[in-house]
Amino acid sequence: MPTGGIESIDRNQISSQRLLLNQLMNNRWAAFAAGLLVLAVACGGSSPTPVPEASDSKLQPPVEKPTATSIVPEGSSIVPKIVPDVDRSIYSVPLEDILFDTFGTTRARFVPLSEISDELQTDLRDAIIPVDLPAYGGADALPWLDDEDLVLGYEAGGEAFAYPINILNIHEMVNDTIGGVPLLVTYCPLCFSGVVFSREVDGQTLTFGNTSALYQSDLVMYDHQTGSYWFQVGGEAVVGTLTGARLEPLPSATMPWGEWRALYPDTLLITGADGGLETLFAGAVYGNGIVSGYQDRVNNGQFAFPVDEDKLDGRLATGEIVLTVETGGAVTAFPLGEIGDGAVNAEVGGEAIVVFTTAGGRSVGAFFRTVEDQTLSFDYQGDGLFTDRETGSAWDFAGRAVKGPLAGGLLERVSTRRSFWFAVAISFPDVEIHSP
Incomplete structure (x- = not known):
């Protein structure tokens, strides 16, 4: 039987931070999003079109959508791209075990994939905003970043890149291409799980977003190209046409920022996203850490979302x-x-x-x-x-x-x-x- 489902202090804190950020970014993108919606209605009868790779996408605010699809800007143009709906007839885990966090938008704390409406499923897509086209700065670019703050580090082509966990707590995913490798930086606050993946699967480059759902209290991602759902820690597609496929993990390291900076003085530090948001992450809201005690609650079986006891080891x-x-x-x-x-x-x-x-x-x-x-x-x-x-x-x-x-x-x-x-x-x- 599943255990957990408690109201997580950590989850609530993160949700409040995300709500504030969504409001800030919605103001900047309101006119742009409205233009996309007009185009989406005009193109409503067209067949799904593959979404561009990370180098051609933007950080997306959650906007109300007229159909069960997600509008994704293509670079600096306003040509809408359609994300296919997930094919629920293909799956490797029970659909009722994939639970959508409603963030208080409904009376239910969470809604299973087997019961969620198309409208709510679409509205929750990318409510936790992933970072596409990330911008980077030098080691002093984030004034709130302390030496003891953890970062997820990645190296490629003689360059080092640092992703503070405080930022990943809020955005959870970064799509990027570094050293010619399309990669996905992921983090689930409920599992303390940091993994860097290749975005290439069977020769196809995928771009990832956030379903706002969890499976066994872990982040569930979706890809723009097929709409398939992916279990974050395992990097495995569990619903949709790519079910059974796995993302390849890439080498990374986790350590306090002070140690990473000492090892890599010229490290690049994620600071925001292209398109006028290059310094977004310098804001004080990102300096808020996570409330202590969550790990102890997990050790006591008090998970933020239900976990099947039969799967515990x-x-x-x-x-x-x-x-x-x-x-x-x-x-x-x-x-x-x-x-x-x-x-x-x-x-x-x-x-x-x-x-x-x-x-x-x-x-x-x-x-x-x-x-x-x-x-x-x-x-x-x-x-x-x-x-x-x-x-x-x-x-x-x-x-x-x-x-x-x-x-x-x-x-x-x-x-x-x-x-x-x-x-x-x-x-x-x-x-x-x-x-x-």
């Missing part, structure tokens, strides 16, 4: 934060609370990997530990440095050898997810748990 506490390492077709979970500060040398899918973690698991990253045909084993020496036993070289948290015989060497990052255990166990029922 008692090998770890439900609210234990784990890092999954994924390579060679295998997935292994590393319980960060049990590891503490250290280096964990392991094998996943036949590949030698190492997990670096400090600050009680707040800083975490994973790497392949074979360098020039030599497999290394690491120990944590303190002050954010790790030493390999084979050569005595010292390595920083970015996987760079900073002194010793291998100075100048670089470890390759491995794909990871960071999340509460309950969401990982539901996404990967056969996941292995690393034990020393």
Whole structure:
């Protein structure tokens, strides 16, 4: 039987912040949205048209729509694009288990996909506004960002990008293309789950939005091209024509902002979105953190939205934060609370990997530990440095050898997810748990 369904203080706080931001952005986009609606009515009889990639889309306010479709601007033009309705006849999870957060717009706290009206389903689409065409600034661009605030970090082509969790708490998704790779930065506040995915599936580039629904108390996304619904932690399509497809996770790292900035002084920091909103995230509303105590409630089975007890895995506490390492077709979970500060040398899918973690698991990253045909084993020496036993070289948290015989060497990052255990166990029922 499902458990949970309590009114989450954290969810309410985030919803209030989103409402304020929606009001601010609606004022700026009101005329533009009205023009789109006029065009949408005029084009109502046309067949669905594929939505442009992230490089041609805009940050979208929730606007009232005349039909069960979503209007998406194409770059700077006002040509409307139609998002297909999800095909509810194809699914891998019960439709009644996908629950739409109504944000107080109806008497019901949530409405299942099996019962929701087309009108309400459409009105809730992107009520939590995803970020398309993100704008970036330097390390000092967000005045509220403190050294202890967590960021989700990504590297590509010699550049580093930081996405503060405070921003992802409110917007949950960022569509972007970095280093030629179409990617999706995702975060679910109810699972503490940060994952960066590739947006390419079977040669097609997808653009993602937010359904405002949850499955097992985790974010449910949709893609503009097919309307399919995707379970965030697993990156798996669970309803619609792409059901069964999975997004490929990309290497990323989570750590306090001060540590990321020290490792990457020239890092780019997300600051807003193109189109006059480049500095939106500098606003003080984004500096509000999340109320403490939520993890304890999850550990006590008090989920924000219902979770099926039969899907819970008692090998770890439900609210234990784990890092999954994924390579060679295998997935292994590393319980960060049990590891503490250290280096964990392991094998996943036949590949030698190492997990670096400090600050009680707040800083975490994973790497392949074979360098020039030599497999290394690491120990944590303190002050954010790790030493390999084979050569005595010292390595920083970015996987760079900073002194010793291998100075100048670089470890390759491995794909990871960071999340509460309950969401990982539901996404990967056969996941292995690393034990020393």
